[in-house]
Amino acid sequence: MTTLPQPIFRFAPSPSGYLHLGHAYSALFSWTQAQKNNAQFMLRIEDIDTTRCRKEFTEAIYEDLAWLGLTWVDPPRIQSEHMEDYQQALTKLENQGLLYPCFCTRKEIQQEVQQSGRAPHGPDGLIYPGTCRNLSATEKDERLARGDSYALRLDTTKACALTGDLFWKDQSKGKIKATPEIFGDVVLARKDIHTSYHLSVAVDDALQNISCVTRGTDLFEATHIHRLLQALLKLPVPTWHHHDLIHDKDGNRLAKRHNALAIRELRARGNSLEDIKKMAGV
Ligand code: GLU
Numbered sequence: 001m002t003t004l005p006q007p008i009f010r011f012a013p014s015p016s017g018y019l020h021l022g023h024a025y026s027a028l029f030s031w032t033q034a035q036k037n038n039a040q041f042m043l044r045i046e047d048i049d050t051t052r053c054r055k056e057f058t059e060a061i062y063e064d065l066a067w068l069g070l071t072w073v074d075p076p077r078i079q080s081e082h083m084e085d086y087q088q089a090l091t092k093l094e095n096q097g098l099l100y101p102c103f104c105t106r107k108e109i110q111q112e113v114q115q116s117g118r119a120p121h122g123p124d125g126l127i128y129p130g131t132c133r134n135l136s137a138t139e140k141d142e143r144l145a146r147g148d149s150y151a152l153r154l155d156t157t158k159a160c161a162l163t164g165d166l167f168w169k170d171q172s173k174g175k176i177k178a179t180p181e182i183f184g185d186v187v188l189a190r191k192d193i194h195t196s197y198h199l200s201v202a203v204d205d206a207l208q209n210i211s212c213v214t215r216g217t218d219l220f221e222a223t224h225i226h227r228l229l230q231a232l233l234k235l236p237v238p239t240w241h242h243h244d245l246i247h248d249k250d251g252n253r254l255a256k257r258h259n260a261l262a263i264r265e266l267r268a269r270g271n272s273l274e275d276i277k278k279m280a281g282v
Pocket of ligand 1: 201
């Protein structure tokens with residue numbers, strides 16, 4: 001008799017601030033799903049953005065999650081320690097002719113969009129107008145030789161043509177047709193950090209053998225692009241479970257930038273685990 005591999009769930013916070021009630025909800029959601037499915041639970045520290053992430057926040061994540069009663073497979077995966085994995089994935093995409101260097105600054109993109117009189121938006125904001133996709137080989141080579149800094153963008157239309165129709169399974173919404181073209185040509189390697197959220201997540205979920213990706217509905221659309229990257233990189237395809245987000249009493253989504261209550265602050269004020277679970281609606 002063949003035994004099925006053990007399912008694996010994960011929680012993947014970014015250490016750019018202290019965990020707040022929304023994170024507590026998300027972590028407890030993933031953890032509970034893992035328990036229900038007799039699955040392993042993995043932690044991943046998404047710290048590729050060195051301009052925003054700090055070590056002290058990573059330490060605080062370990063402490064807060066342990067306080068919430070969670071345990072994870074040791075060691076957690078720290079993204080900044082695995083840059084070569086993302087580089088390998090970029091090389092695979094490059095070899096398929098799917099990436100191009102983009103030298104544009106934010107300001108140049110804005111100007112280009114203004115001139116065209118159209119400003120289509122996708123889930124990550126303004127859709128890139130494709131300026132550098134159309135650079136001549138000579139101009140591209142000149143700029144590279146000059147040492148101009150560049151991001152790497154995915155030629156999404158070409159990528160979609162290569163894979164054909166793709167689908168993914170969401171535990172609460174069922175079978176979803178992937179529509180990665182809504183993002184336009186996404187950046188897969190930023191100028192400053194040589195990878196991106198989308199690329200690192202797709203690579204890491206595969207390397208950590210995640211069988212079900214649990215995260216908030218704010219990242220539902222991102223799955224379209226992750227599904228495309230999995231197909232291009234020939235990675236295994238997990239299922240997804242996007243959970244609802246929690247809101248404050250005025251109906252605003254909890255987020256770090258809104259000074260949402262940090263778990264450690266609530267703890268310091270004497271709240272118990274039960275109090276926090278109640279506040280998070282778990
Ligand atoms: N690191 C992301 C965040 O903290 C979550 C990424 C994911 O779950 O795919 O919002």
